[in-house]
Amino acid sequence: MTKPKIVILGAGYGGIITSKSLEKLLKSGEADVTLINKHDYHYLTTQLHKTGVGTAADRQIAMSIPELINPAKTRFLKAAVSSVDIHSQGVHLEGGETVTYDYLLIALGFEVETFGIPGVKENAFKIRSFRSTKIIYHQIVKQFNLYKQDYDPSRLTFVVAGGGFTGIEMLGELADGLPKLCKEHDIPFEKIRIIGIEAAPSVIPFFPKQSIEYTQEVLEKRNIEVITATKILECTPEKVLLENNLEIPTRTLIWSCGVKGNTIVHKWGLPIEKGKIPVDSYLRVKNSKNIFSIGDCSLFMKDEKNALPPTAQVALQQAPVCAKNIVASIRGESLKTFEYHHKGSVASIGLMAAVGKVGNFRLSGMFGAFMKQVIEARYLFNLGGPSLIIKQHFGVSREQV
Ligand code: FAD
Structure with a gap:
């Protein structure tokens, strides 16, 4: 019997954490996983303002995808996706290659919204x-x-x-x-x-x-x-x-x-609502059993009127559930409903100040700034363990720690 092929589009917060979760959940030889991203690095979108002013080293913001994944379990392809043919179940890449899938995750993130303002x-x-x-x-x-x-x-x-x-x-x-x-x-x-x-x-x-x-x-x-x-x-x-x-x-x-969902997905014959791909409570694209979508390019309605916002927090909570549901689909098991738990939000105002709310606590000042760093460090820990935190902060290669 041929192994099911899982293809993940996008190695941002949603895509990379889903692939890491699949590495843990899938039994050896149970499925082939391919992760496709247009660059060979994963970057911390929530820290991009630092790159803009040069207040963080490049290695603190962008990290090599091949070093983050287990190459024995995930195949990484550095390529830009140009389209998806949902009938032949093929992902077309710029350059002409086509990658076929049995299960597809679309996690292609956001585009900047300019509201048509001239110039x-x-x-x-x-x-x-x-x-x-x-x-x-x-x-x-x-x-x-x-x-x-x-x-x-x-x-x-x-x-x-x-x-x-x-x-x-x-x-x-x-x-x-x-x-x-x-x-x-x-x-x-x-x-x-x-x-x-x-x-x-x-x-x-x-x-x-x-x-x-x-x-x-x-x-x-x-x-x-x-x-x-x-x-x-x-x-x-x-x-x-x-x-x-x-x-x-x-x-x-x-x-x-402001941002909007990546508009590249609009021409693929998928349902589109409010400019994004609507998903059901299992994170499957509406009317589909084998295509999933998470993060900023997807539309998850938390109630009849309100959609979840485009945040890293949402993408990061969706990713492990999505991985579980892809595996459950392969195994013919029942799927898990996604439930979002808002943990709060903090914005830095430079290194020494921040503002936000975590739980019922209003954060500000240096404590807020400290909490912001804790949130970022926690993400790095989940992504690559303590060695990734050390590497990001001190520029040490992961093999050395
Ligand atoms: P992304 O992280 O955008 O990943 C999409 C990936 O797809 C990227 O790697 C991209 O290169 C790749 N890709 C796109 N098109 C193609 C293609 N055609 N072919 C191949 N690959 C492609 N959220 C919070 O919760 N907290 C914060 O503090 C916060 N701060 C933010 C600060 C800034 C400056 C910005 C811009 C956003 C911030 N956000 C924050 C929002 C958060 O970053 C996004 O919600 C999050 O990145 C969405 O994750 P994603 O996986 O959906 O998409």
Whole structure:
């Protein structure tokens, strides 16, 4: 009898943890597992703001996928998926190869939402991937170098669009990282402007009043200018145009105004709702028995009206359940219903401050920042054990520990 073929698309939080769970759950020789990702590294999306400002070493954010998986149990293919044929059960890769599956997991993550605002797609810098945030870092350094030639202040003005969690994390990181970068590049830090723009009346509007006030206070103390209740109307390579005839001359608009599901899945003949792949309570794509989807590209309704948000926390809770259900499907056993338990959320504002809520506790200050680090370390521990934490923080190869 031929072994069932499990194919996982995407090695972000959802995909990599599912493949690690399958390594534990499957008996030797029970199934062939192939993990496909367009890069050969897995990156910590929740830490990408650090790559953008250069406050973390690359190895702390991106790690080799072949080193994270067990090659005896999981085959890794570095390739970009171009389409899936659900009738012939084939995944087509850029370059022409086709990989067939019996069970498919689609965990292809998110795309940046630009809401069709003119010039944003072309000119704004996106916090989307390891590569896109490296581009932000190079943009900052490039503007520093050009400033030394023309002394144009717009080159030293860094604007972050969006005052949600990602936006304030980016603002805090700029305030943390730019003084050192300025020193390295001989730029007077006092000439730097860091500006946050938010359309809602306050930053993190979905949080309690005390958290909002605390966040505003921290941003103010760090000389970050925050413009609220103001929409961005257009972005050009030289400026950002806002409501009320405001404009900010800048070469660097960093966009963090929201995400949508990866639109690549729209043309594959799968059901699509709210731009995402709707799944049932077992994480199977609606009307399908052998295709699963988790994370930001999927739509899981927690009740009749509300879907789960696109967060790492959701993807990470879905992954082990999804792995169990794939194995149960192969074995003809009953499937487990996915239940989400919200554990809280914390956003850093630079290294020494954070804001959020865990359980019933409102977090802020250094304790919040410490909790944020604990959450990240816990993920690394689950992914690769203590040796991965040591490697990430001290740059030691896993074989040495
Ligand atoms: P992803 O992690 O995006 O993984 C998708 C993978 O698919 C990637 O590896 C990508 O390279 C690959 N891929 C995409 N297209 C293709 C293709 N065509 N072919 C092959 N491979 C492909 N959530 C939290 O819970 N807490 C936080 O503190 C938090 N902070 C965040 C901070 C930032 C800056 C950002 C951007 C997001 C943050 N989030 C946070 C949200 C969280 O990162 C996402 O919800 C999470 O990454 C979703 O996981 P995923 O597995 O669905 O997708």
